Amino acid sequence: MIEVKDLNKSFGEAHILKGITTTFEKGKTNLIIGQSGSGKTVFLKCLLGLFDYEEGSIAYDGNIFSKLTEDEKRNMRAKIGMVFQGSALFDSMTIEENVMFPLRMFTKQSKSEMQDRADFVLKRVNLPNAHNKMPSEASGGMQKRVAIARAIVNNPKYLFCDEPNSGLDPKTAIVIDNLIQEITDEYKITTVINSHDMNSVMEIGEKIVFLKDGLKAWEGSNKNIFKTDNEVVTDFVYSSNLFKRVRKMYIKENS
Amino acid sequence: MTYLHNIGSYFLMIREMFRKPTKWSVMRQLILNDINDLIIGSLGIIAFISFFVGGVISIQTALNIENPLIPKHLVGFATRQSVILEFAPTFISVIMAGKVGSFITSSIGTMRVTEQIDALEVMGINSLNYLVFPKTIALLFYPFAITFGMFLGILGGMAACTFGGYSTLTDYITGIQTDFETFHVYYAFIKTFVFAFVLATIPSFHGYYMKGGALEVGKASTTSFVWTAVVIILLNYILTDVMLG
Numbered sequence: 001m002i003e004v005k006d007l008n009k010s011f012g013e014a015h016i017l018k019g020i021t022t023t024f025e026k027g028k029t030n031l032i033i034g035q036s037g038s039g040k041t042v043f044l045k046c047l048l049g050l051f052d053y054e055e056g057s058i059a060y061d062g063n064i065f066s067k068l069t070e071d072e073k074r075n076m077r078a079k080i081g082m083v084f085q086g087s088a089l090f091d092s093m094t095i096e097e098n099v100m101f102p103l104r105m106f107t108k109q110s111k112s113e114m115q116d117r118a119d120f121v122l123k124r125v126n127l128p129n130a131h132n133k134m135p136s137e138a139s140g141g142m143q144k145r146v147a148i149a150r151a152i153v154n155n156p157k158y159l160f161c162d163e164p165n166s167g168l169d170p171k172t173a174i175v176i177d178n179l180i181q182e183i184t185d186e187y188k189i190t191t192v193i194n195s196h197d198m199n200s201v202m203e204i205g206e207k208i209v210f211l212k213d214g215l216k217a218w219e220g221s222n223k224n225i226f227k228t229d230n231e232v233v234t235d236f237v238y239s240s241n242l243f244k245r246v247r248k249m250y251i252k253e254n255s
Numbered sequence: 256m257t258y259l260h261n262i263g264s265y266f267l268m269i270r271e272m273f274r275k276p277t278k279w280s281v282m283r284q285l286i287l288n289d290i291n292d293l294i295i296g297s298l299g300i301i302a303f304i305s306f307f308v309g310g311v312i313s314i315q316t317a318l319n320i321e322n323p324l325i326p327k328h329l330v331g332f333a334t335r336q337s338v339i340l341e342f343a344p345t346f347i348s349v350i351m352a353g354k355v356g357s358f359i360t361s362s363i364g365t366m367r368v369t370e371q372i373d374a375l376e377v378m379g380i381n382s383l384n385y386l387v388f389p390k391t392i393a394l395l396f397y398p399f400a401i402t403f404g405m406f407l408g409i410l411g412g413m414a415a416c417t418f419g420g421y422s423t424l425t426d427y428i429t430g431i432q433t434d435f436e437t438f439h440v441y442y443a444f445i446k447t448f449v450f451a452f453v454l455a456t457i458p459s460f461h462g463y464y465m466k467g468g469a470l471e472v473g474k475a476s477t478t479s480f481v482w483t484a485v486v487i488i489l490l491n492y493i494l495t496d497v498m499l500g
């Protein structure tokens with residue numbers, strides 16, 4: 001579980017995150033949604049410790065990150081997996097080397113142990129035969145799977161994904177979403193996902209934090225996001241005609 | 256103001272580069288890869304340029320000696336001096352600022368824009384140590400590449416002189432042995448070590464701290480070349496004044 005209290009972040013004059021308080025639950029896929037520019041990536045990078053913030057606290061299972069010593073922070077980071085928006089695979093390494101990288105840096109495993117583990121996670125993300133390809137030879141969907149495999153290879157307790165299905169076709173996007181949710185459930189990870197995709201919201205939004213201009217405008221789950229009367233949320237959710245129709249049908253079915 | 260700020264960040268980067276070192280088994284591999292990319296990969300162009308420019312230096316020297324009182328072996332002497340003192344250490348370093356420098360800036364810059372550097376940081380790796388330190392160590396071998404360039408430059412001069420009929424082989428060899436000062440070689444080596452450090456760190460700085468996308472990677476490479484060359488030329492002046500003046 002990750003608890004965020006009154007998080008404030010500015011870049012110079014620009015106040016980006018304005019006092020966010022929320023919790024992300026263990027074994028669940030927690031979504032941060034909102035329009036482009038609403039501060040999702042900045043929020044995620046604060047959670048990861050890539051950005052400093054002026055005010056507020058972030059606690060990982062009770063440990064306030066900013067109060068840890070350098071060594072404790074490093075140990076904490078080893079428990080974090082991250083899937084970047086553009087996958088961020090190391091393009092000088094093969095897919096297998098990418099997946100083995102966290103093990104090579106942080107464990108004392110032998111080469112064959114690392115290969116076995118890489119093999120296992122690559123199978124888990126349905127890429128059984130791509131070990132020796134370079135990232136540039138893989139499609140966007142494959143790169144995302146490799147990024148997920150690299151993020152989970154060292155058994156993280158926390159998994160962060162920045163728009164994991166942006167740039168993918170709708171079908172692959174759902175496959176990736178479901179994969180993340182299965183892994184979250186299977187290994188009881190605290191997963192936090194940035195998204196602006198309504199399909200993800202419906203598929204895997206077990207807990208949703210809605211950001212608008214750096215403020216938490218709403219919080220709930222995919223069960224109640226269609227019922228809310230909060231205008232800011234409905235404005236975002238029903239920006240497409242498809243979802244306007246979904247809402248009508250939903251209200252009809254439930255009345 | 257921004258200049259001062261950049262100079263400050265540059266020195267902070269160098270300090271940061273030595274903190275929290277990467278595991279040796281991984282670092283060793285990175286250093287070997289960089290030696291291969293930056294040093295071995297440059298030997299071809301260094302050989303080519305040195306050989307032919309050495310040839311041109313000797314031909315031009317020969318053509319400028321019209322006075323019969325000036326001994327013929329001066330051609331070899333002048334070629335040796337130009338190649339060891341200036342051509343190999345400085346001229347080649349400016350060319351390397353283009354070749355090695357833009358390679359370093361664009362490869363680190365690409366890692367920045369594709370969030371690969373963030374990926375390293377999230378894992379708790381000191382990305383400056385991981386990326387810049389091995390390049391700095393690899394470029395410690397740069398003086399060897401320059402020695403190779405010196406050798407080929409003098410050889411090129413010899414080939415041009417004897418095959419072009421500007422001087423005889425014996426005269427040329429007498430020339431390159433005349434008044435040999437070991438200190439000149441030290442001077443050249445000290446220069447190359449300093450330039451090697453500049454060649455590794457200034458392009459890394461421009462790549463590491465760049466912002467933007469693919470277009471900016473291109474711009475950063477150009478800026479990095481200009482600054483690396485300017486700093487090399489200025490340091491060349493200062494070092495020459497201090498050591499030979």
Ligand SMILES: Nc1ncnc2c1ncn2[C@@H]1O[C@H](COP(=O)(O)OP(=O)(O)O)[C@@H](O)[C@H]1O
Nearest residue numbers: 011014016034035036037038039040041042043
């Ligand atoms: N490194 C940065 N420096 C200055 N401003 C930034 C930086 N990163 C993001 N911002 C600003 O913060 C705001 C939120 O951006 P971001 O979190 O990337 O939005 P998104 O919700 O699309 O992920 C934007 O206005 C952006 O310009």
Ligand SMILES: [Mg+2]
Nearest residue numbers: 040041162163
């Ligand atoms: Mg974003």
